[in-house]
Structures are given as structure tokens and as C-alpha cells.
Amino acid sequence: MAQDLGYLKETASQTAGPYVHIGLTPNFCGIGGVYEADLGASMVNDRTLGQRITVTGRVIDGAGMPLKDALVEIWQADAAGLYNSPSERRGAADPNFAGWGRSPTGADDGMFTFETVKPGRVPFHDGRLMAPHISFWIVARGINIGLHTRMYFPDEAAANAADPLLARIEHRHRAETLVAAGRTPNYVFDIHLQGEKETVFLDI
Amino acid sequence: MSGDQSGGENDRPETGAFFARDRAWHPPAFAPGYKSSVLRSPQKALLSLDGTLSEITGPVFGHSMLGELDNDLIHNFAKPGESAIGERIIVHGRVLDERGRPVQDALVEFWQANAGGRYRHRKESYLAALDPNFGGCGRAITNGDGHYCFRTVKPGAYPWPNGVNDWRPAHIHFSIFGHGFAQRLITQMYFEGDPMIWKCPIVGAIPDRRAIEQLIAALDWGNTVPMDARAYKFDIVLRGRRSTFFENRPEGN
Numbered sequence: 340m341a342q343d344l345g346y347l348k349e350t351a352s353q354t355a356g357p358y359v360h361i362g363l364t365p366n367f368c369g370i371g372g373v374y375e376a377d378l379g380a381s382m383v384n385d386r387t388l389g390q391r392i393t394v395t396g397r398v399i400d401g402a403g404m405p406l407k408d409a410l411v412e413i414w415q416a417d418a419a420g421l422y423n424s425p426s427e428r429r430g431a432a433d434p435n436f437a438g439w440g441r442s443p444t445g446a447d448d449g450m451f452t453f454e455t456v457k458p459g460r461v462p463f464h465d466g467r468l469m470a471p472h473i474s475f476w477i478v479a480r481g482i483n484i485g486l487h488t489r490m491y492f493p494d495e496a497a498a499n500a501a502d503p504l505l506a507r508i509e510h511r512h513r514a515e516t517l518v519a520a521g522r523t524p525n526y527v528f529d530i531h532l533q534g535e536k537e538t539v540f541l542d543i
Numbered sequence: 544m545s546g547d548q549s550g551g552e553n554d555r556p557e558t559g560a561f562f563a564r565d566r567a568w569h570p571p572a573f574a575p576g577y578k579s580s581v582l583r584s585p586q587k588a589l590l591s592l593d594g595t596l597s598e599i600t601g602p603v604f605g606h607s608m609l610g611e612l613d614n615d616l617i618h619n620f621a622k623p624g625e626s627a628i629g630e631r632i633i634v635h636g637r638v639l640d641e642r643g644r645p646v647q648d649a650l651v652e653f654w655q656a657n658a659g660g661r662y663r664h665r666k667e668s669y670l671a672a673l674d675p676n677f678g679g680c681g682r683a684i685t686n687g688d689g690h691y692c693f694r695t696v697k698p699g700a701y702p703w704p705n706g707v708n709d710w711r712p713a714h715i716h717f718s719i720f721g722h723g724f725a726q727r728l729i730t731q732m733y734f735e736g737d738p739m740i741w742k743c744p745i746v747g748a749i750p751d752r753r754a755i756e757q758l759i760a761a762l763d764w765g766n767t768v769p770m771d772a773r774a775y776k777f778d779i780v781l782r783g784r785r786s787t788f789f790e791n792r793p794e795g796n
């Protein structure tokens with residue numbers, strides 16, 4: 340026997356269920372008057388620094404159908420590569436950019452949409468710069484634990500080729516699942532839950 | 544960030560990576576008893592990686608964004624002078640991390656069916672009645688102690704299309720946002736003493752009975768308000784993070 344470390348266990352995840360929009364984007368699903376606006380619906384204002392981009396996409400199931408009851412959140416650095424977070428110790432991020440967004444997937448087409456800015460580069464553990472990327476988190480009915488992944492940019496081939504996370508993907512062709520389609524300023528990032536094009540999800 | 548909290552260890556921003564997730568404790572992505580997971584579960588191995596700045600950082604939600612009724616589901620959708628129908632309850636607890644430290648300024652959002660088990664949603668088809676005074680969503684931000692609380696009505700159980708005769712036990716959905724994007728968690732709270740918990744395929748996807756018991760809020764008699772509302776206590780644990788005893792930063796920060 341040794342001393343008890345006294346650690347607690349993380350609360351187990353449970354699916355967000357079919358009505359996650361009630362809780363996290365109530366205005367979107369017709370529950371008005373409780374909150375002024377849905378949290379994370381707007382990421383930029385007219386003083387936000389950096390190049391405006393739009394990221395749209397769908398979350399697609401194993402039968403090729405886009406999910407219409409999913410919720411997607413993103414987290415990213417500002418245009419200078421700084422996170423607007425107390426844990427960011429390298430400098431102060433753009434005060435007009437929180438870096439966090441939330442979007443339901445649409446009831447008609449299953450599209451999520453983020454109007455944001457292109458993130459700058461952020462260092463990896465060893466100081467090498469990672470390629471510009473946006474972190475994604477996806478929850479929905481049928482997803483028992485939220486899925487983490489990243490979106491990289493198609494017009495950053497050189498930076499992507501040197502990115503330490505992309506380099507860790509054993510099956511090289513799967514790295515492409517993390518690179519958006521489209522080009523400046525409109526990017527399309529489809530997330531495939533299963534199948535040939537299954538997105539690389541992260542345990543991170 | 545609420546700058547008026549007492550200074551202390553918990554206020555100092557932390558920069559360590561999060562503990563690896565114990566994936567055997569959580570429900571697996573593919574849980575065929577819960578049919579919706581069959582086509583929505585990734586089938587390839589996850590890419591495991593120690594958290595980078597992109598995962599250990601996260602936004603701050605200020606207490607100023609909250610409205611007065613945000614944590615009062617009995618009134619936040621009700622007409623003036625009216626209130627939601629159902630058993631009045633208070634749900635409260637603390638958000639801690641795996642090291643047992645309170646997580647201050649965590650955003651806690653919750654949603655639920657009404658007392659009859661009916662959600663306010665266009666796709667909801669259960670025949671139980673809507674309550675015109677119940678919307679079903681609320682939110683709170685934890686204080687310096689990691690504490691949150693809200694008032695609501697006890698949600699009803701409801702049937703759902705999965706097996707021929709599957710019912711969800713009474714539950715409240717929770718979304719918790721701690722300090723890092725990698726701590727993001729969605730879960731469900733159940734009620735002490737409900738025999739239906741043990742019949743539910745969504746609950747049953749959790750492999751370890753102790754992990755299920757951790758999702759069951761206890762009736763908290765001490766905090767029950769006489770002649771008003773019973774209390775349930777529900778503590779939530781988010782991933783802990785490594786202490787940065789020895790910082791090793793080649794980039795010279």
C-alpha cells in the first residue's frame with residue numbers, strides 16, 4: 340500500500356441528446372426571451388484585427404447523411420497567434436476577439452457556420468510553430484462523448500507539411516481529413532464520423 | 544473574470560496540460576444498445592497527444608453576461624406572475640477538477656423536459672402536454688468555490704424510440720465549460736432512488752457502475768427549503784491538469 344493520491348474521477352460523459360439546441364442555442368430553436376442572444380453566435384466585431392473568413396461545413400454520419408441535431412464549437416488563436424485566455428502567457432490577445440464560437444447544425448441543410456478571422460500560428464510543446472488551425476468540438480444525439488478535432492487551411496501547404504500534429508498521423512492520406520476545402524475567405528470543413536473519409540479525431 | 548475573488552492558488556492561471564482522459568470510464572463511442580450511436584461513432588483510433596496551447600487554453604465567461612433569471616427555470620420563460628408547473632427543486636453543487644480543486648468561473652448550462660416529460664422542441668412528438676410557462680433551459684457560472692445553483696421543476700421521464708419500450712429516467716442535461724477547451728464536457732444528471740436509471744440504454748453505455756453512481760444527484764435534505772423546494776446536490780468533476788513544477792520551454796518564454 341502507498342498513500343492515496345486523492346484524485347477524483349472525471350464525471351462520465353453522456354450524449355447531448357436530440358435537443359442540445361434547447362440548452363445551448365435556445366434562440367435558434369425558437370425559445371426566445373430567455374437569453375438576449377445565443378452564446379458564441381457572433382465572434383467578430385468591426386474592431387477585430389485580422390482577415391475575415393467564413394467556415395462552413397456539415398457533420399456527416401456513416402450513412403452519408405448530415406446531422407441536423409448537432410452542435411459544433413470552435414476555439415482558436417487571434418490573428419497574431421495568441422489565445423484570449425488566462426492560460427496564455429505569451430502576451431495579450433486582441434481584446435475584440437474571444438476566439439470561441441458555437442453553431443448549431445441547421446435544421447434544413449445541416450450546415451454550421453462561423454464568421455471569424457484567420458488564426459495566427461501557435462507554438463507546439465517544443466517551440467516549433469504549428470500551422471494555423473482551428474480546434475473543433477462536436478456533440479449530438481448518438482455521440483456518447485464529445486469529439487475533438489482540428490481544421491487546417493488548404494492554402495498553407497508548407498506550414499501544414501511541417502505541422503507536428505499532422506506529422507503524427509500514421510496513415511498519411513488521413514491527414515487530408517483535417518484540411519478544409521475552399522479558399523480565402525470561404526472555407527468548407529466537412530466532418531465525417533465514419534467511413535472512408537472518417538475525420539481524424541483527437542484524444543488530447 | 545470576476546476579479547473580486549480572493550487571491551489564491553486557484554486564481555493563478557495554470558498552464559499545465561490536462562490529465563489524459565480515462566476512456567474506459569466514459570461510455571464508448573459505439574454502444575449498440577443505444578442505436579443512434581451505431582452510425583455516429585468514429586471507428587478508427589483517436590490520435591492521442593499531450594495537450595498543446597490550443598487545448599489547455601479556453602475562453603472566460605464573465606458573471607456579467609448572466610441575466611437575473613438565467614438560473615431560474617421556474618420563471619425564466621413564464622409569463623409575469625406565473626410559474627412553471629411541477630415539483631419545485633433546487634439543484635446545486637460544485638465543479639471540481641480531478642485534483643479536487645474548485646473550478647471557478649466555469650460556465651454551467653442545463654436543459655430538460657418539463658414536469659410531464661415533454662421538451663419544447665419542434666421535433667418533439669411525445670403526447671404529454673407542453674407547459675406554456677416552461678422553456679427548459681438555464682445557465683450559471685461557478686463562484687470562487689466552484690459552486691453553482693439553479694431552481695427548476697423536476698423533469699418527467701419520457702419514452703423514446705430505441706427499443707420497443709425504452710424510457711429515459713428523469714434527467715437534466717448539463718454542459719460544462721471549465722478553463723481549457725480540452726475540459727469540455729456534456730453529461731446528464733439523474734435523481735437518487737429512480738429505478739429507471741438502471742433500465743436506460745444511454746446510462747447503460749457507461750461501463751463502470753461507479754461512474755453511473757457519480758451521475759446520480761443526492762437528495763440534499765439540509766438544503767431543502769421548508770414549504771418551498773427540495774434540494775438535490777450534483778457535483779461535477781472536470782479533467783485535472785498537471786502542475787508545472789518544472790517548466791521546460793525551449794522557446795524561451
Ligand SMILES: [Fe+2]
Pocket residue numbers: 356656711714716
Ligand atoms: Fe433528455
